[in-house]
Amino acid sequence: MESPAQTARADTDPIVEVRNLQTAFYTDKEVIRAVDGVSFDLTPGETVGIVGESGSGKSVTARSMMGLVDNPGVILAGSSIRFTHLETVREFATKFSRRTVDVEELEAEHDVRSLLERPGIDVTPAQLGYDSVESMTIADLLAAGYGDQLGLTDGDDCVFITEQSSGEVVDGFIEITRLEGKPQRAMRGGKIAMVFQDPLTSLNPVYTVGNQIKEALRLHQDLSGRAATKEAISLLEAVGIPDSRRRVAEYPHQFSGGMRQRAVIAMALACDPEVLICDEPTTALDVTIQAQILELLEELQEKRDLAIMFITHDMGVIAEVADRVNVMYAGETVETADVHTLFANPKHPYTEGLLQSIPGRQEGDRLQTIEGNVPTPNEPPTFCRFAPRCPKAFESCDSVHPVSVPVESGVDDHTAACLLYPEDVSEIDRIERHSETQSTEGEH
Amino acid sequence: MSQRTLQSEEEMMDERDDVMVEVSDLRTYYDEGKLFGGNPVKAVDGVSFEIKRGETLGLVGESGCGKTTLGRTLVQLEEATSGEIHFDGTDITTLSGPELKAWRRDAQIVFQDPDSSLNDRMTVGEIVREPLDVHDWKTPRERQQRVRELLEKVGLQREHYYRYPHQFSGGQRQRIGVARTLTLEPKFIVLDEPVSALDVSVQAEVINLLEDLQDEFDLTYLFIAHDLSVVRHICDRVAVMYLGNIMEIGPTEELFADPANPYTHALLSAIPEPDPTAHRDRITLQGTPPNPRDPPSGCPFSTRCPARIRPEEYENLDDTLWTQLDLLREIVRERKRAERGMSDRLKSLLGRESRFGSINEIYDELFKGLEIPDSIQPVLEQVADDVRAKNEESALELLNEEFGSVCDTDIPAYHPVGDDGRVSLCHRHEPGHDTPRAVIDRRHR
Numbered sequence: 039m040e041s042p043a044q045t046a047r048a049d050t051d052p053i054v055e056v057r058n059l060q061t062a063f064y065t066d067k068e069v070i071r072a073v074d075g076v077s078f079d080l081t082p083g084e085t086v087g088i089v090g091e092s093g094s095g096k097s098v099t100a101r102s103m104m105g106l107v108d109n110p111g112v113i114l115a116g117s118s119i120r121f122t123h124l125e126t127v128r129e130f131a132t133k134f135s136r137r138t139v140d141v142e143e144l145e146a147e148h149d150v151r152s153l154l155e156r157p158g159i160d161v162t163p164a165q166l167g168y169d170s171v172e173s174m175t176i177a178d179l180l181a182a183g184y185g186d187q188l189g190l191t192d193g194d195d196c197v198f199i200t201e202q203s204s205g206e207v208v209d210g211f212i213e214i215t216r217l218e219g220k221p222q223r224a225m226r227g228g229k230i231a232m233v234f235q236d237p238l239t240s241l242n243p244v245y246t247v248g249n250q251i252k253e254a255l256r257l258h259q260d261l262s263g264r265a266a267t268k269e270a271i272s273l274l275e276a277v278g279i280p281d282s283r284r285r286v287a288e289y290p291h292q293f294s295g296g297m298r299q300r301a302v303i304a305m306a307l308a309c310d311p312e313v314l315i316c317d318e319p320t321t322a323l324d325v326t327i328q329a330q331i332l333e334l335l336e337e338l339q340e341k342r343d344l345a346i347m348f349i350t351h352d353m354g355v356i357a358e359v360a361d362r363v364n365v366m367y368a369g370e371t372v373e374t375a376d377v378h379t380l381f382a383n384p385k386h387p388y389t390e391g392l393l394q395s396i397p398g399r400q401e402g403d404r405l406q407t408i409e410g411n412v413p414t415p416n417e418p419p420t421f422c423r424f425a426p427r428c429p430k431a432f433e434s435c436d437s438v439h440p441v442s443v444p445v446e447s448g449v450d451d452h453t454a455a456c457l458l459y460p461e462d463v464s465e466i467d468r469i470e471r472h473s474e475t476q477s478t479e480g481e482h
Numbered sequence: 483m484s485q486r487t488l489q490s491e492e493e494m495m496d497e498r499d500d501v502m503v504e505v506s507d508l509r510t511y512y513d514e515g516k517l518f519g520g521n522p523v524k525a526v527d528g529v530s531f532e533i534k535r536g537e538t539l540g541l542v543g544e545s546g547c548g549k550t551t552l553g554r555t556l557v558q559l560e561e562a563t564s565g566e567i568h569f570d571g572t573d574i575t576t577l578s579g580p581e582l583k584a585w586r587r588d589a590q591i592v593f594q595d596p597d598s599s600l601n602d603r604m605t606v607g608e609i610v611r612e613p614l615d616v617h618d619w620k621t622p623r624e625r626q627q628r629v630r631e632l633l634e635k636v637g638l639q640r641e642h643y644y645r646y647p648h649q650f651s652g653g654q655r656q657r658i659g660v661a662r663t664l665t666l667e668p669k670f671i672v673l674d675e676p677v678s679a680l681d682v683s684v685q686a687e688v689i690n691l692l693e694d695l696q697d698e699f700d701l702t703y704l705f706i707a708h709d710l711s712v713v714r715h716i717c718d719r720v721a722v723m724y725l726g727n728i729m730e731i732g733p734t735e736e737l738f739a740d741p742a743n744p745y746t747h748a749l750l751s752a753i754p755e756p757d758p759t760a761h762r763d764r765i766t767l768q769g770t771p772p773n774p775r776d777p778p779s780g781c782p783f784s785t786r787c788p789a790r791i792r793p794e795e796y797e798n799l800d801d802t803l804w805t806q807l808d809l810l811r812e813i814v815r816e817r818k819r820a821e822r823g824m825s826d827r828l829k830s831l832l833g834r835e836s837r838f839g840s841i842n843e844i845y846d847e848l849f850k851g852l853e854i855p856d857s858i859q860p861v862l863e864q865v866a867d868d869v870r871a872k873n874e875e876s877a878l879e880l881l882n883e884e885f886g887s888v889c890d891t892d893i894p895a896y897h898p899v900g901d902d903g904r905v906s907l908c909h910r911h912e913p914g915h916d917t918p919r920a921v922i923d924r925r926h927r
Contacts, residue, residue, distance in 0.1 A: 091681040092652075275847065281813045283843060294770040295545070324544040324708060326767045329752040333766055351681060354711075354754030377758045395686040396756050397715035403693075405686035405715070411651050 052079035053123050053345050054103070054230075054313055055211075058167040058182070060114040061095075061102045068416040072098040072111070074369035077167060077442075078362075080313055080345040087360030087377070088349045089392070093412045095369040096349045100315045103214060103347075104232050105222055113215050116166050118181040120211040123312050126229055127210040130197045134221050138197040141177050141210075144190055150174050153188055175200075181213050196221055228258045231306035235318040237298035241290040247274075247301045248286035251308055258309040273304040278334055296327035300334065307338065313345045320355060332359055353396055357381055365389045368423040369415040371442065375452040385445045385461075386454040387430045422457065430458065438473045502670060502702050503533040503556065508565035510548075510555045523774050525551040527726030527782075528565070533670075538696070538703040540717030540734065542710060542749070544771060548726040549706050550594075553672040556704060557589045558582065569670070587617060590663035594675035596655035600647040606633070606658055607643035613665045628665065636661045637691060653684035657691065664695065672704045677712060689716055710753050714738050722746050725771055725782040732904025742899040742906040744789040744918040765926050768805065769812055781909065784889040785812065789921040791887040791909055799855065801925055806848045807858075811881050813844060814865070818874040841869045858884070 061073040073095045080086055088096050101107050103119055121127075131138045151171050153159065166182050168174045176190075177200050185191030196216040201209035217225055234240040242250060251270040255261040261269055267286065274282035277300040290298055299319060306314060316335070320328040332355070339346055348359050356363055356377070363380045365373040365388065373386040384390045393399060394406035410427040422428070425435035434457055442453045446461050457472055508529050514522035525548040533539045541549045554560045556567060562575045569589070577585055593599035600609055607629055614625045630640040636657040647655055656676060663671055673692065677685040689712065695701060707713050713720060714734055721731040722745060730743040741747045748765045767786045778784050785808075792804070799807075845866065854862065861884045868877035882890055888909050897911035898904065910918045 091683065280809055280847075281816065281844060282847075284817070296770055325710070325752040325754075326544060326749060327770065328754070329764055329766050332754070333764075352754065353682070353756040357756050357758040357760075358754045360758075381756065381758050392682060393756065395683040396711065397686070397689070398711040399756055405690055407686040407690065408683040411653075411684075 051122070052081050053121070054080040054214075055118075055120045055122060056080075056099075056103070057118040057120070057178075058165075059099065059102055059117045059119060061098050061107055061117070062112055062114055064110045064112065068414075071369050071415045071418070073102060074415055074419065075167070076364075076366070076369075076371050078364055078371065078374065080347055082312070082343045082345045083339065084361045085339065085346040085348050085359050087356040087363045088347065088366055089351060089353065089356050089363060090366035091351060091392075091412050093368075093414070094366040095415075096351075096366055097317055099366070100232065100317050100347065100349055103315060104226055104230060105214065105217055106226075106232075115183045116161065117183070117215055118166075118178075119214040120181055121214055121225070121229065121313075122211045123229070124207070124209070126312065127197065127199070127212060128207045130212055130221060130224070131199060131207055131210070133224070134197060137192075137195050137221065138199060139180065139185075139191055139195045140202070141180065141198050141200045142202065144180075145176050148176060148190070150176055150179060153179060156188065159184060159187060177211075181211070183215065194218060224258075227254060227306075227311070228309045229311055230313040230315065231309070231311040232315040232317065233299070233302055233306050233319045236322050237295065237302045238290065240302050241298060243290055246287050246289055247293065251286075251301070251305050254305055254308040269308075270304075273308055274301065276307070277301070277304045277338075278330075279304075295323055296330055299323060299327075299331055303331075303334065303338070307342075310342070311344070313347070314339075315347045315349075317349045318351070319348075321350065321352070328355070335359065353393060365392070368413055370419075370423065370455060372424065372456070373452075373454045374442070379452050385452070385459060386424075386456050387428045387458075388424050389454075391427075391429075422455075424456075432457075434469050438469055440472050443471065500534050501532045502535045502570060503704075504566075504568040505532070505556070506530045506566050506568075508552070508555065508567060509563045510551050510560055511563045514563065521775050522563075524726050524777060525774060526555060527774075527777065529723075529726075529728045531721055531728060531731055533702060533704060535702055536696075536700060537718040538705050538716055540713040540720040541704060541706045541723060542708060542713055542720060543723035544749075545708070546771060546774065547723045548774070549723050550674055552723070553591065553674050553704055553706050557591050557672050558586070559591070583617075587666040588668050589670045589672070590666070590668040591672040591674060592656075592659050592663050592676045595679055596652055596659055597679075599659055600655055602647055605644050605646055606638075606650075609647070609658060610661045610665060613662065617666060619666070629661075632661045632664055635664070635695075637687075651684075652680050653687060656680065656688055660688075660691065660695070664699070667699070668701070670702045670704070672706070674706045675708070676705075678707065678709060685712070692716070710738075710750065722749065725777055726774060727782045727907060729783065729908075730899075730904070730906040732900060732906075733902045736900050736902060736904060740900070742904065742911070742918065743908050744787050744910070744922065745783045746906075747918060747922055748786075748788060763926065765922060768808065778890065780888070780890040780892055781894050781907070787889065788926055789908075789910060789918040790889045791915060793885065793887050795857070796885065799858075800852070803849075803852055803854070806852065807881075807885055810844070810848055810865070811878070811885070814869065814874050814878050814881065817869070818878060841866045 057077050059073055059076045060071065063070040063072055076099055078086060088099065090096050102113055107113060154171060161184060163171050163174050166178065177198055179185065180191060180198060186193055196213050197210065198213060199207050199210035214225065248267060248270045251273060252266040255266045255269055271282050271286050274285055279285050279297060279300055293301060320331050323331065335346065338344060350356055360377045362376050363374065364371045365386065367388050373389045380389065384393055391408040395408060397405060408427055413423055415423060419439040421437060422435045422440050425431045428435065438457060440455045440457050442455045443459055444450060445452050445454050445459045457468060460468065508526055510526040511522035511524055514520060529552065541552065543549050551560060555562050558574060566573050567575050574585060610629045610632060611625050614628065619625060630643060633642055634640055638654060638657055647658065650658065677688050680688060693716065696703060705713065705717055717734045719732060720734050720737050722729045722743065724745050729745045730737065737746065738750065741750055748767050751765045765788050769786055772778055772785055784790055861880065865877045865880055868880065894907050894909045896905040896907055899906050899911065908918060909915065910921065
């Protein structure tokens with residue numbers, strides 16, 4: 039899916055960079071680490087698929103990106119979600135100048151090493167997912183949320199400018215985990231929109247569909263009255279609802295399931311977002327309607343150059359929509375690869391099991407299964423969370439927590455978090471490599 | 483031809499003993515008890531089929547097509563409006579009272595959602611034991627013993643007797659549901675989407691369990707599902723339902739490999755394949771199934787059919803134009819049904835904009851940039867006039883007359899396709915028409 043270059047930034051540059059995202063829920067009984075160190079990028083015009091069983095943390099990842107994690111859920115320090123769309127950064131820098139930080143200025147005064155050595159700063163580069171102090175910049179430290187402790191930023195700073203030339207912002211990002219209040223509302227819905235699983239629960243039954251689309255238009259684009267109605271009609275038309283003039287004045291219960299999901303998509307697109315997060319948008323629909331919706335999303339992506347994050351547990355849907363796939367298990371990304379590689383050559387035993395349990399992808403009468411259930415990730419990992427169910431588990435799996443590594447040396451875009459990889463390294467070296475990162479993690 | 487029919491009839495006679503459930507012209511309507519007749523929901527609208535002893539018959543279709551109602555009618559959870567269900571020779575639709583209760587031991591059902599089909603206030607033991615209590619089976623001690631055995635059989639543990647449903651995962655809860663249906667040693671089980679609410683790996687476990695149990699207890703299954711890959715794995719024969727009718731029924735592999743009915747074609751092509759390299763040409767159906775209160779007068783699938791028979795004089799119209807014409811018909815039909823509120827009527831009386839956009843706008847939306855041949859221009863104008871005059875009825879009639887065909891007027895018959903007793907409901911199987919496959923290939927690929 040090639041798309042024409044829009045800005046000076048290259049097309050392949052990510053628009054959202056998720057680094058080491060950790061979201062935990064604090065309950066009376068335990069701390070549930072629903073998302074535990076997830077990293078990935080979203081690129082315009084590209085779809086990233088996220089698969090996993092229920093309870094693997096897919097939806098919490100999406101909600102963290104939307105700022106929709108409710109109490110008792112907390113996005114932990116060290117997590118970073120950067121929104122790097124240049125025009126948006128410029129817009130936010132002007133609109134919220136009080137919350138904007140000039141990182142170049144700070145860089146001139148401080149360096150990362152000395153900042154990290156300050157007393158009270160309880161973090162290592164490894165914990166944030168970096169190899170060494172040298173590979174970290176001050177921006178990384180600020181994004182991870184340590185700026186406040188260091189006295190470099192205020193609590194509500196969220197726009198970071200890393201490069202300026204003659205007063206013009208050239209590079210920077212908005213840190214989504216630090217958003218609150220007004221900029222939060224401008225981002226949510228305006229720049230990143232979300233489509234939920236069940237269209238009936240995401241539409242309000244007592245307002246007309248048009249009314250609900252107009253609400254988004256009023257909030258984000260200052261449209262109201264007849265102009266808003268007109269825009270709502272053309273949005274419904276764009277998502278393939280015939281006779282939209284009449285439909286706009288109808289209530290959700292007068293729509294069929296597929297139409298409702300189309301209406302929800304129309305709402306999400308109302309403010310022309312850059313990123314669309316789809317949380318199982320077709321799970322509640324029939325296959326023939328699912329086919330219509332998938333087709334629509336593809337069309338819209340091509341037209342608007344959207345970056346889509348698509349969450350599903352259906353491997354068939356993933357194969358169809360995704361360009362890249364992240365496989366999640368118990369809050370962690372266990373394997374990531376482009377879609378063709380993943381299906382042709384799955385590496386992590388969990389991915390293999392998941393693919394094998396689909397009827398029709400295996401020979402013989404009995405279906406392969408993965409014994410057991412997804413565990414609740416309620417403690418920091420010191421072992422492989424998949425080991426109890428893994429057919430290939432060996433001794434070290436119970437004592438070493440695997441990190442994401444390339445499946446083979448030299449292969450960059452296919453990683454797995456498993457002690458069996460990198461494949462071409464001896465077992466002792468492999469375990470050392472995995473436990474090395476862990477021991478530095480565990481120092482503090 | 484006639485010889486073959488004769489032969490197959492003879493075979494049928496031999497197989498008669500083997501038929502366990504025989505359904506003929508079954509109808510289940512809802513909402514028909516209105517004082518003035520009313521317009522019932524035709525959930526199941528005349529289906530006939532048989533289920534042989536020991537086989538698994540799959541029942542697939544979109545939601546709202548009546549597959550669950552059919553399953554529930556088979557175990558008499560819904561009352562049939564008309565038609566017969568012969569279960570080992572007895573017509574169960576006529577049973578009542580103690581006879582019905584006695585028969586219910588033979589036919590059980592597993593429900594879709596394991597969360598809502600188990601009572602949270604009862605222990606697992608009580609839940610599974612309840613059918614035994616109801617039918618006063620042996621002594622209480624023996625009942626307990628039997629329940630524990632069954633729990634083990636479905637892959638749970640004997641100790642789980644005193645636990646509550648909320649202590650179990652989705653897959654385990656579905657196992658409890660399966661154990662409950664097995665208590666009275668039924669011969670026939672309706673499985674109503676037993677795995678749709680489960681994750682793939684758990685789904686695989688439950689499917690394996692169901693297959694093991696079928697072998698062990700010699701069970702006959704009616705497997706209702708919308709996931710076609712599961713159906714292909716577990717079923718011997720499949721029935722494809724649409725709007726209360728069976729569109730095609732036959733042996734699984736044959737039906738999947740070479741679907742005869744246009745609806746089966748479309749349904750199969752809509753399944754996303756777990757293989758990114760597979761580039762199958764998908765037939766995306768337009769719109770949604772019609773309202774079962776008001777089904778089309780001809781073939782139930784005629785409003786969305788990708789292989790609908792077109793009148794000869796328009797056979798070579800552009801395909802995109804055809805799609806738009808079908809859409810126009812759909813819109814007019816919708817408008818006819820939609821109620822105009824008082825305010826809408828007032829607005830149009832006063833010449834204000836009402837929510838019913840003018841027909842010009844709709845034409846604009848539908849036909850913009852398309853070349854309209856002279857032959858249909860006057861038709862479209864007449865339709866526009868009728869709609870303007872709020873006379874949707876005659877507009878619809880005109881559209882049907884001009885662009886309709888046998889598909890819209892006559893209910894098709896079941897035609898045998900393939901060698902293994904497969905039948906399909908479609909006018910295209912009649913001599914003089916191209917096969918659905920050929921037409922779909924021509925129009926959509």
